[in-house]
Amino acid sequence: MGYGSDASRNQSILNQQFFITHESDPSVLDLFLQTAAPVVRRSCAGETVATNPSPFFALPMMTVFFPYKENGFDQTCAITFSLDSILEIISSNSTNTSFLINDSDELLVHPLTERILRGESMRNYPLVRIMRTQNKNGTDSRQIPFEDPEAPALGELVSSSLIAEVAGEKKLFSFSSFVEKVFNFISEHDFLIRKLGNLEVSHKDFYGAYCKISVGDISVLTTVPLAYILEGVETTRRNNIYLTLVVFFLSIIAILFFGRYAISRHLRRLTIVADKIQSGNFDLEEKQLKRLSSNRLDEIGVLNQSTKDELDFLNTFARFTNKNVAKAIARKEIDFEPHLKDITIFFSDIRGFTSISDGFNKRFGDDSPKEIINFLNDYMARMVECVSLSGGNIDKFEGDAIMAVWGLMREDSLEFEHLPEGSPVRLDAQKAHLAHVKQDALNAVMGTIAMRYALMKYNKDAMEYTAQHENDAHASFKPYIRIGCGINTGRATCGIMGGSEKMEYTAIGDSVNFASRTESSNKACGTDILFTEATYNMLKDEFIKNPSNNFTIREDYAPYEIVVERIPVDFDVKGKGVQHFYGVVNMPAFDVEAFFRRGNPDFVADPDCLKAVGPDGPTTLDEVREMLGIPTPDFAKVNLNAEENKVQVRK
Structure with missing residues (x-):
C-alpha cells in the first residue's frame, strides 16, 4: 500500500483471496494503519520500519514500511504479509527458539503464535537487554551466553545418555558423540567447555545469538539450551541464514519494485530520448517529451528538463x-x-x-x-x-x-x-x-x-x-x-x-x-x-x-x-x-x-x-x-x- 500525508494519493493492492480464506475484514488494515500513524511518519521521513499488526488481524502478520518519493511527495509503502512461511521455518526444530524484534523491542515473529498475537514486548528478556546495553562495539551480530531465571526445567541430564525431544522424534544423546562435538567447538566456545566440564547444565543456561538486519532495524535472535547446543548449533545457523535470506529477499523485492517504477523506468525513457538526439533525430513526438516529467524535484527531474532544453536548442540551431x-x-x-x-x-x-x-x-x-x-x-x-x-x-x-x-x-x-x-x-x-x-x-x-x-x-x-x-x-x-x-x-x-x-x-x-x-x-x-x-x-x-x-x-x-x-x-x-x-x-x-x-x-x-x-x-x-x-x-x-x-x- 502506498501511503503518505496526502490521503488522496493513497493507493492499495489487496490480496482479496487472503481475506476470504482467513475470514478477515479488509477494513482491519485501515484501522491498523490509522493507529500506526507515528510509524507512517517515521517511514515518510526516510526510515524503513517493521511492526506487528497481528493483534488487529488475530493472525500472525508483519508489516514493513518502506519510504520512497513520488512527484516530490514523501511516501511510504506498507507491505503486510502473513508469517506462515517464516513460522514454518523457525518452528521446524524444537531444540532452539528463534524470534524477531524491531527497534522498539516489539515481538514480530515467535514460534509461539499466541505471543505474537498478544503483541508482547521483549524489552526485559535477558538476551535483548544484553544486546541493547552491553554491545559496546556496536556489532551487528554476536553469539553470547546468558541465563534466563524464568526458563522452565528441562529435566535431568544423565552422564551416559540424554534423551531429547527434537521435532517430535526421540534421539539418543551419546557420551562419545557429545565429547566429539565439544572438541569441535573448543576454539570458539570456551564458555561452553567450562559449562560442560562436569556434564551439568542448568536449565536456566542458554546460548544466544543475534543478528541485526539493516532493513527496518530488525533483529533476529535465537536461543538454544546448552543441553542441546552440540546437536542443534548447525540447525540454528541454517535457520538464521534462512530467516535472514527471507527478510533480505523481501527487502530486495521491495527495493527492485520501487527502483523500477521510481527510478529505472524514468532513466530508460531518458536514455531513449538521449539516444535519438545523438542519432540526429531532433523531431521527437510530443508524447515522448511529455513522458519526461520535469515536475520531479529530484535529480531525474533536473535531467529531464536539461534534455528538453538541449532539444529546443538543437532544433533552433538546426533552423539557423x-x-x-x-x-x-x-x-x-x-x-x-x-x-x-x-x-x-x-x-x-x-x-x-x-x-x-x-x-x-x-x-x-x-x-x-x-x-x-x-x-x-x-x-x-x-x-x-x-x-x-x-x-x-x-x-x-x-x-x-x-x-x-x-x-x-x-x-x-x-x-x-x-x-x-x-x-x-x-x-x-x-x-x-x-x-x-x-x-x-x-x-x-x-x-x-x-x-x-x-x-x-x-x-x-x-x-x-x-x-x-x-x-x-x-x-x-x-x-x-x-x-x-x-x-x-x-x-x-x-x-x-x-x-x-x-x-x-x-x-x-x-x-x-x-x-x-x-x-x-x-x-x-x-x-x-x-x-x-x-x-x-x-x-x-x-x-x-x-x-x-x-x-x-x-x-x-x-x-x-x-x-x-x-x-x-x-x-x-x-x-x-x-x-x-x-x-x-x-x-x-x-x-x-x-x-x-x-x-x-x-x-x-x-x-x-x-x-x-x-x-x-x-x-x-x-x-x-x-x-x-x-x-x-x-x-x-x-x-x-x-x-x-x-x-x-x-x-
Whole structure:
C-alpha cells in the first residue's frame, strides 16, 4: 500500500483471496494503519520500519514500511504479509527458539503464535537487554551466553545418555558423540567447555545469538539450551541464514519494485530520448517529451528538463544552419576536411523582387520590413519543403534567392578514380557513384517540379489573402510572383568554410557558378526551370525521351519521365565548349499528393493547381509560358553569352 500525508494519493493492492480464506475484514488494515500513524511518519521521513499488526488481524502478520518519493511527495509503502512461511521455518526444530524484534523491542515473529498475537514486548528478556546495553562495539551480530531465571526445567541430564525431544522424534544423546562435538567447538566456545566440564547444565543456561538486519532495524535472535547446543548449533545457523535470506529477499523485492517504477523506468525513457538526439533525430513526438516529467524535484527531474532544453536548442540551431548538417554533426558523421564531390546545385530567384519591395515600401512605409519578411517566410517555407522532401539541403538564402544542393551529405569517395583503368573494383565503384549522382539529379528535378505546384498554390493563397484584407484600415497583401530556377550537375569543393566565430558547410566552384548563371538565364529563355547540358546528359538515357534511347523509356522509369525542350541558343562555357540549356516542361507522371505526403500524411492537393505539373500539366514550353504568363522570347536576339556578365557568384 502506498501511503503518505496526502490521503488522496493513497493507493492499495489487496490480496482479496487472503481475506476470504482467513475470514478477515479488509477494513482491519485501515484501522491498523490509522493507529500506526507515528510509524507512517517515521517511514515518510526516510526510515524503513517493521511492526506487528497481528493483534488487529488475530493472525500472525508483519508489516514493513518502506519510504520512497513520488512527484516530490514523501511516501511510504506498507507491505503486510502473513508469517506462515517464516513460522514454518523457525518452528521446524524444537531444540532452539528463534524470534524477531524491531527497534522498539516489539515481538514480530515467535514460534509461539499466541505471543505474537498478544503483541508482547521483549524489552526485559535477558538476551535483548544484553544486546541493547552491553554491545559496546556496536556489532551487528554476536553469539553470547546468558541465563534466563524464568526458563522452565528441562529435566535431568544423565552422564551416559540424554534423551531429547527434537521435532517430535526421540534421539539418543551419546557420551562419545557429545565429547566429539565439544572438541569441535573448543576454539570458539570456551564458555561452553567450562559449562560442560562436569556434564551439568542448568536449565536456566542458554546460548544466544543475534543478528541485526539493516532493513527496518530488525533483529533476529535465537536461543538454544546448552543441553542441546552440540546437536542443534548447525540447525540454528541454517535457520538464521534462512530467516535472514527471507527478510533480505523481501527487502530486495521491495527495493527492485520501487527502483523500477521510481527510478529505472524514468532513466530508460531518458536514455531513449538521449539516444535519438545523438542519432540526429531532433523531431521527437510530443508524447515522448511529455513522458519526461520535469515536475520531479529530484535529480531525474533536473535531467529531464536539461534534455528538453538541449532539444529546443538543437532544433533552433538546426533552423539557423542546416538541419541535415546539424544531424550529421550530432551523429559525428560530418567530414570537416574539404573534398571534391559530384553534386547537383540549384538556384532560384524571384522575378522583379526590387519592384515588389518598392511596392511594400509605398504601401506600408515603416512597417514594410515586417511585411516583406512575412511574405518571404511564407514563400520560402513552401520552397524549402520541396527541397527537403526530395532529399536536398538548403545551403543558404540570399535575399529572395535560394541555393540548395543534392548530394552534399552523401558519403561517396572519389578515390576509385585513382585505380587503374578497366579495374573491376574501379568499374564497380564508378557504377555505384554514377547511380548516386544520377539519383541526386533526378531528385533535384522532382523537387523543382514540386516548387512549380507550390508556387501556384502560393499565388492562389496570396490573391485570396489580399482580397480578404483589401477593406482593412491598413490593407495587407501578398504579391503575385514568378520565379526562375536553375539546375546544374557537376563537381564542386564541399566542406566547412568560415572562422571560429562563424562557419557553414557549403559547396563552391565553377559548377556552383554555372548553376547560378543557369538560373539567371531563365528570363532570356522565357522559362521558369532550366537545367544544364551536364544534368541533361546525366538523365537523358533513363528519364528523357531523346534520340539516344529511340524516344523510349523503360517501364520502370516511366513514373519519373521528364519532358524537356532544348533552348535553341548556344553559348560558350569555359573548359566545356559550346553548351545548351534545357527548359523543363513537366514530369507527366508526377504525383503531387504522394510527394507532399512524405512530410504531411494528411496533405490534399488543390485541384486548381494540379495543372502546374503531373498528368494535367503542360506538354510544351509554350504551354508553360502561357500558364505562367511568361512572354515568348525572340531567340534570334537572345545572347546567352552576355548573360554570364550578369551572374553574381553566391558565396
